[in-house]
Amino acid sequence: MEPIVIKDLVKDFGGFRAVDNLTLTVRDGTFVGFLGPNGAGKTTTIKILTNMLRATSGSVYLNSVDIVENPKEAMSNLGAVVETPEFYQYLTPNETLAYLGELRGMSAESISSRSAEVLETVKMSGWADQRIGKFSKGMKQRIAIAQAILHHPSIIILDEPTSGLDPRGMAEVREILSGLKSEKYTIFMSSHLLSEVQEVCDEVVLIDHGKILRSGSVDNLLGSINIHRIEARTLQQIDNAWLNNISKIEGIEELRASGPASFVFTLKGGDREQAIMLRSLQSMGLDIVSFKRSGIALENLYLSMIKESR
Numbered sequence: 001m002e003p004i005v006i007k008d009l010v011k012d013f014g015g016f017r018a019v020d021n022l023t024l025t026v027r028d029g030t031f032v033g034f035l036g037p038n039g040a041g042k043t044t045t046i047k048i049l050t051n052m053l054r055a056t057s058g059s060v061y062l063n064s065v066d067i068v069e070n071p072k073e074a075m076s077n078l079g080a081v082v083e084t085p086e087f088y089q090y091l092t093p094n095e096t097l098a099y100l101g102e103l104r105g106m107s108a109e110s111i112s113s114r115s116a117e118v119l120e121t122v123k124m125s126g127w128a129d130q131r132i133g134k135f136s137k138g139m140k141q142r143i144a145i146a147q148a149i150l151h152h153p154s155i156i157i158l159d160e161p162t163s164g165l166d167p168r169g170m171a172e173v174r175e176i177l178s179g180l181k182s183e184k185y186t187i188f189m190s191s192h193l194l195s196e197v198q199e200v201c202d203e204v205v206l207i208d209h210g211k212i213l214r215s216g217s218v219d220n221l222l223g224s225i226n227i228h229r230i231e232a233r234t235l236q237q238i239d240n241a242w243l244n245n246i247s248k249i250e251g252i253e254e255l256r257a258s259g260p261a262s263f264v265f266t267l268k269g270g271d272r273e274q275a276i277m278l279r280s281l282q283s284m285g286l287d288i289v290s291f292k293r294s295g296i297a298l299e300n301l302y303l304s305m306i307k308e309s310r
């Protein structure tokens with residue numbers, strides 16, 4: 001049984017088509033990144049999947065249950081985090097989870113045992129009885145994840161769960177999501193950051209203008225990308241004279257210093273081209289301490305794929 005099946009989904013806002021014939025299947029136990037730039041249609045799609053918005057046409061099945069025909073049953077297996085959650089500021093996480101668990105028809109016992117479990121999962125056990133009002137945005141987001149998994153759904157849908165968080169908050173949320181992956185949940189998460197999808201997801205669906213541009217495993221998508229951003233660290237200080245010389249090597253593009261003794265550049269090709277480049281740099285007399293791919297070219301490629309589609 002496929003956890004999420006979307007067929008020919010369309011959403012029009014007046015004359016504007018925000019979701020354009022989207023068809024997509026999410027397989028059991030996968031962590032799918034729903035990647036796209038601002039305005040791509042991510043939130044609109046996710047609101048339809050979570051029954052917050054009605055589609056213009058098309059259908060959505062969660063565990064084979066049609067969300068329009070049978071919303072209650074379809075939603076019973078779903079946990080969601082959509083938009084920055086607004087909790088009652090004067091309630092504690094325990095009180096909030098008790099209230100939400102009751103709404104979802106959970107028994108008092110399962111609420112209390114499960115609350116302890118989910119707060120542990122999101123590393124908020126120590127805050128279970130503190131008022132949410134004084135929590136940071138990152139802590140509130142972790143509570144949002146806790147409530148999403150409270151009733152033990154098999155599917156979790158999240159709309160840009162790290163948006164608006166500082167780097168540490170982002171890292172904490174990503175770590176929790178990675179942990180959920182190993183707990184057999186099927187996860188569908190939107191993001192506009194390729195690096196984030198690359199870090200936590202197994203599969204990626206790239207969308208823009210409400211249409212799918214590419215989809216497949218993250219490894220395949222990245223493997224198909226034959227351009228890399230490379231960072232080299234050297235024993236020498238990299239001054240303008242060095243930069244000037246390095247820039248003359250064939251194949252080096254977008255070269256710049258990235259520190260007193262390091263530089264980055266873009267290189268077309270794969271392992272072979274990389275090995276040849278390393279040799280060329282060393283033959284100039286550079287003592288290379290490290291030489292590795294950095295993620296930035298991926299962002300460039302992602303932008304160029306989006307640009308191509310416009």
Ligand SMILES: Nc1ncnc2c1ncn2[C@@H]1O[C@H](COP(=O)(O)OP(=O)(O)OP(=O)(O)O)[C@@H](O)[C@H]1O
Pocket residue numbers: 013016018036037038039040041042043044045192
């Ligand atoms: N209620 C609405 N009425 C009219 N247009 C809307 C409405 N909601 C969304 N749109 C439009 O639909 C398009 C898709 O919006 P959506 O919020 O789904 O994008 P998104 O991918 O979530 O973007 P972001 O990264 O900014 O969150 C946008 O052009 C947006 O302006």
Ligand SMILES: [Mg+2]
Pocket residue numbers: 042043044159160
């Ligand atoms: Mg959005």
